[in-house]
Amino acid sequence: MxxxxxxxxxxxxxxxxxxxxxxxxxxxxxxxxxxxxxxxxxxxxxxxxxxxxxxxxxxxxxxxxxxxxxxRTNDVLIGYRNSLFYMVAGTIVNLVMTMLAAYPLSRSDMPGQGPIMMIFTFTMIFSGGMIPGYLLIKDLKMLNTVWCMLIPGAISIHNMIIARTFIKSNIPKEMLEASQIDGCSDIQYFLKMVLPLSGAVIAVITLYYAIAHWNAYFNAFMYLSDKELYPLQIFLKNILVSNQVxxxxxxxxxxxxxxxxxxxxxxxxxxxxxxxxxxxxxxxxxxxxxxxxxxxxxxx
Amino acid sequence: MKSKNNNPKKNAVAVSGGQGLWKRVYRARQLYLLLALPLIYLIIFKYVPMLGLQIAFKDYTFKGGIWGSEWVGLKHFKKFFSDTNFKRILVNTLRVSIYHLVVNFFIPITLALCLNCLRNQKLKKAVQTITYVPHFISVVVLIGMMNQMLNPIIGIYGTISQTITGSRPMDLFGIPVAFVHLYVWSGVWQNAGFSSIVYIAALSASDQDLHEAAQIDGATRLQRVRYVDIPTILPTAIIMLILNAGKVMTVGFEKVFLLQNNLNLSYSEVISTYVYKKAFGTGSNFSYSTAIDMFNSIINLILICSVNQISKKVSDSSLW
Known part of the structure; x- marks a missing residue:
């Protein structure tokens, strides 16, 4: 041009x-x-x-x-219903947890912000792995319940960082100072200022989470054995990959x-x-x- | 709300001024309250399983559980290093991940450079929109699509191959070495467009004056790609390469597992699938499989930490 x-x-x-x-x-x-x-x-x-x-x-x-x-088959309908449920409920859990973590971690004036951030990011690079994870879910009696589809992945650290970066760079510090002068507490500020102003980033991470839930396969594969709870992806795997028609x-x-x-x-x-x-x-x-x-x- | 705030002046000063640690902690108490739930979640679901890693040094029994089983030291690690499959799965893991890393590094960059060069903005927009689509398809559906399309009898691959060569082709899923290519190139199909976003953004934010100056000096578009565009995205590219290099030992379980069958096992058995089979297959041994997984995680951790250090030195950009 x-x-x-x-x-x-x-x-x-x-x-x-x-x-x-x-x-x-x-x-x-x-x-x-x-x-x-x-x-x-x-x-x-x-x-x-x-x-x-x-x-x-x-x-x-x-x-x-x-x-x-x-x-004609029930399986697909069951899977569809379950996947929709996991997607909606799971995304709500994700959003609440992610924003709860993202806001305080965006406040560099909070003592210990650095170390706490490290606690979060460390889980991105190291984890207990497959078996300890499975044993934990088993010990918590979450095997074969809807909870194992909603809770273990409650926060994606990557999405939390996206939200945190957004809050840090898009919500001016002066706003916080002005609100504090008006006597606004941190929780009030979070609910009344940060959340409404974070609409754009909430939209982004909602979409990330929702699609991740819809496409998720691993947790269901590891933790579910009750057909009534299977998400669509498990039925898809059985039919498309294992050829069990x-x-x-x-x-x-x-x-x-x-x-x-x-x-x-x-x-x-x-x-x-x-x-x-x-x-x-x-x-x-x-x-x-x-x-x-x-x-x-x-x-x- | 207002009554609490009887001295606004002091508050304002306190925000900017330095003061005792305890006072600052107390002031931030509501922030900690907000963080409580995420932290509890993190401890239970991320850090407690790390404690569970101790079963790699124990003989795990269902009766004894994680804490009550007997310590056996490095037995499971030694067993893994002398496992007849050790070398094979290590080589398989590295082969598939390095191949994937290299291909998925250059193709998004090439795509971004081409799209950026294109003067036809409509075509550019259309190609971008199309290439992002596969990113949102699930792994299961992707493998399902591959199964259908690459079917030598009823798939499009069989049909095309028959019209060209006149005979039914071999089943790609039955050829061990084909697994590696299927894995990598399906990844390209799915993610090349999406991975190119970062580069396209870097290019569109590049200095237009440089382009104009080069144009006035009579540089062709191709020369400007070489001397303006490529240097522009080089820092981004280095960071992406280094970050991905840290993931060399992590080959995702799901996709490999779904692509795997008895015929291609000699190339498709990687660490994560081996871990799964040792734990939930015949002769289930949780401790042994945890030891393998842990070996993998530790190498990963070392890799990531070292590339992070390199990246800090090279590009001033790092994960932490």
Whole structure:
């Protein structure tokens, strides 16, 4: 743009660069997008088209068989319900805990702020690991309860640092001093000034947490064995990766090939169903995510 | 609220002026109150498991628990170092993580430089939006997609391969060495766009005067990439490289575990999956698997601390 305004002529070399870059970037875009398109198109195709590998760009023999098969089973509905619950409840826990930690740690006038911050950041670089973590959850009697999905990951230190950096750099110190002169206590200041002024960063970390909960797999894999509590990702793993397609999902078709076709087709539909919540909000939140990366990159 | 504050002048002075430690602690008491819950959480869920690491030096039994089991010293560590699988899983871990580190260092930078060069702003915006998308897909779904698409019979990989070569290809999941490439390049597909954000931001914040001066001197765009853009992102790149180098021994459990099968085990068995299998597989041994995990964590800790020191020296930027 600047070049255009100044009427600097683009040399031949620059012209060629622009053309080759355009081609390269279009190719990159296609490579990223193609797998997503294939999954979407296949999910709307017929079982036969899937089995014979006819789908390469657009749906072949448009059908909703795959989606019918997905919603015929209870598992997916249970998983969906549980995942929604874990996402909402877990994110609330995360937000409360994160902001409770972020604000005091942003106050450099608090004695011991440095060492306390160290207590937090140390957990980023060292942890008890898989087995002690499992034993703790077991000893707390949290195995196979909803709590093991909500509590163990209550604070992501990384998100806490993002919130802390934001508070530090966006809320002027003078405001605190003025409020203190007016007799505002720290808790009052936190509730009435810091939280309302941190809307932008709360939006960012809410999105981070919510998507992390929706996509989370490890805790459920380690701590849950009751099917009624499984989040969607566990059912997805069983069906997509371990290939355990339950017969209830399939039509009562005696033909093995038809069953096989549907069981493959439903995987594609399942992927679409599982990704939809994230993809629906994606266009709206893209900017926030980028903002989060930027705040996180600047260490406070 | 107002009655408490009978001497505003003194308060104002106190905020800025120095005073006794206890007075300052007392003044900040409400801040500590806010911190109480997060700290309790941290102690229970992060620091108590660190105490649990002692079972690496004990023979853990369910009856004895963490504290009541018998001390055995370094038995489990010695056993691990003489384990026939020791060398293999260490090499596997390093292979996959270093490969991942290198590829995922250069590709986001290249992408950012290309996007920054592009004069067509619409295309730039579109490519950015598209390349961020896969970042938000879960690991399970990613592996599921790979399973479907790379299926040699019904997947798009099988279809394309058949039209080109005329025969069904090999199943990539059954080729041990293919695991490494699948792991790394699916990571590129998923995260390259998102990782490039940092560099794109650094580039857009760069000094436009330099570009204009270079243009007046007749530098081509490519020359400006070489002499303006690359030096601009170099500090960011160094920090990213150093920080990632600290994670060399951490290969995420989830993705490897999901990509793993009996056929590619010779390349895909890494430390974290081995730890899981030793603990929850046949012949479950919590102490042994904790010892392996701890060995890994300690090497990580050393790596991170040393790269942090290097980063402090090189770039004045560090984690702490």
């Amino acid at each position: 600047a070049a255009k305004n100044k009427k600097v002529k683009h040399s031949g070399a620059d012209q060629r660069l622009e053309i080759s870059l355009t081609i390269a970037m279009v190719i990159v875009g296609v490579i990223i997008l193609y797998p997503l398109i294939i999954v979407l198109s296949t999910s709307f195709s017929s079982p036969n088209a899937v089995m014979s590998g006819k789908v390469w760009l657009y749906p072949v023999d448009l059908s909703l068989e795959g989606y019918k098969a997905v919603f 339950e017969t209830e999902m399939l039509v009562e078709d005696s033909q093995v090939t038809a069953q096989q076709g549907i069981s493959e087709l439903l995987k594609y539909s399942l992927i679409v169903v599982a990704v939809i919540p994230v993809m629906i909000i994606y266009p709206f939140v893209q900017k926030h995510f980028v903002k989060g990366v930027m705040i996180g990159a600047v260490k406070g």
